């Protein structure tokens with residue numbers, strides 16, 4: 001997990017080290033709360049990718065603590081980004097993608113207090 005330094009204000013965005021989640025089932029509640037959990041569903045010949053932050057352990061969604069954005073990457077390249085507000089949203093997004101079987105799809109999210117988190121699946 002990343003830390004703020006004494007020189008940063010309490011409201012400064014934390015874009016420090018990326019927390020890479022590789023063992024979701026074996027992770028603790030703090031990790032589960034921040035994991036941008038990816039699921040891929042075949043939907044009429046297309047692939048629907050959903051990303052849910054707080055799938056099993058809800059993440060707070062209030063102005064002092066919320067998920068500011070979720071980004072989707074394919075093969076390491078960003079393909080979509082969702083900027084979120086803590087007002088009237090849930091940190092869950094979905095998008096249809098055109099990717100070949102065997103492609104790695106990675107979701108990255110940013111928590112305003114706890115930094116960057118990623119989770120990947122192979123389609």
Ligand SMILES: [Fe+2]
Pocket residue numbers: 034059065066111112113114
């Ligand atoms: Fe958080």
